[in-house]
Amino acid sequence: MRLVVLGLSLSSSWGNGHATTFRALLKEFAARGHDILFLERDVPWYRDNRDIADPDYCELRFYSDLDDLRQWQGEIARADAVMVGSYVPEGVAVGRLVQETAQGVTAFYDIDTPVTLAKLRRGDYEYLSPEVIPGYDVYLSFTGGPTLRHIEEEYGSPAARALYCSVDPDAYPPLDVPKKWALSYLGTYSPDRQPALERLLIEPARALPNERLVVAGPQYPADIDWPKNVERIEHCPPADHPAFYAASRFTLNVTRADMIAAGWSPSVRLFEAAACGIPVISDKWQGIEELLTPGREIILADKSEDVIAALSHDASGLGQAARTRILAAHTASHRAAELEIHLQEAAKADVLALSA
Incomplete structure (x- = not known):
């Protein structure tokens, strides 16, 4: 057509x-x-x-x-x-x-x-x-x-x-690169996402000063108090996404408030990171368990302590399980x-x- x-x-x-x-x-x-x-x-x-x-x-x-x-x-x-x-x-x-x-x-x-x-x-x-x-x-x-x-x-x-x-699996393959960050987040600034980013990345960063974390994306206000161990990248173009994810032991998925309220609203970043085989830590919303199984294919977090606990484990198997699930139904x-x-x-x- x-x-x-x-x-x-x-x-x-x-x-x-x-x-x-x-x-x-x-x-x-x-x-x-x-x-x-x-x-x-x-x-x-x-x-x-x-x-x-x-x-x-x-x-x-x-x-x-x-x-x-x-x-x-x-x-x-x-x-x-x-x-x-x-x-x-x-x-x-x-x-x-x-x-x-x-x-x-x-x-x-x-x-x-x-x-x-x-x-x-x-x-x-x-x-x-x-x-x-x-x-x-x-x-x-x-x-x-x-x-x-x-x-x-x-x-x-x-x-x-x-x-x-x-996700386009050809554009988001797993890459074997050195790990630079314990946790990454990729997303444009949004006021209604920022409280979750504070809770699930910035607070863990303060609690884990020896870990390196990163936030990539534009439009973040200049007055945000970033911890010293949080690197900022203003813009990460799509061609660089796989390498960005691959350099992370875990990546964070944060959902806008309206999408949490509606449920059944997966973000493209969720599918991209999973296709790269990187373990995803996500906030909770109704319907996410129909896409990825909590504890086996994704980690769900409510508070900073959940993220801190997750970062202490090797979840590479979880990342591979998520990749298998995404490639089977969400390309x-x-x-x-x-x-x-x-x-x-x-x-x-x-x-x-x-x-x-």
Whole structure:
């Protein structure tokens, strides 16, 4: 099929998890024989930090504003499916343009579902509004569980389906490198994640002054009191993620508050680290045990003492068990097959509706 995607970014992974998600998914979707056009809003912060210019699995093009986007209306109209992602600038207007123009299936791909729903409850329609949700044939959600029924019943989505994040195992292999850190964390600063980062990394760092820890990611405030044994890396590009994880004895997964409340919201970093065979310590949320078995494939922690206890053990076997589990069910190849099914089912539903 011909798929047009309007996403936050494919070209730059700076300060977002969308680019790596789209790259892995679309690479595998193209490998299934499909043709893809990715349309990205040209904004300075991504333009100045691009780490992909010309992907070989899709056509990447940029537009400057809504008027400029209209030059692509012919492509949108002819596509078999058009997918709009979360956090796309002026996403409500982009969604309306797509729904008015597209003759094929329309989908909303929410890489931030709990955050999106919290924004909708507050009346914050930055990139999605209740009025446009029913106009998408299928709502693809990073969150599974009861949230899917809520999207259908509360917001009138014709079909809400889970499409979790995933990992490209070719891009995230295990590496044999010297261990530099006892514990690492990779993630952009978020105010609602910071208390958990304080509890599960900064407090253990203070309690273990002889251990080395690291936090990689942009936008952390200058007034954070980092312990001397916590190294800071401002930006770790995706190409360096496997080496970053491999240099860690353990890595930390910290989840945003809205995603903890919703449950069933795994982060892409969780899958990436597990694919690299690195033991993961994670905060707790409902549904995580359906992805990785606590104590055998992942360590769950509530408080700093849990992390300190974990760091005293060799958990390399746990990392290998997690890698086996992720490669069996959560690769980008699995997600591309699921995306194909969801779009085909939405197309069939459209045909049935027209013939009714």
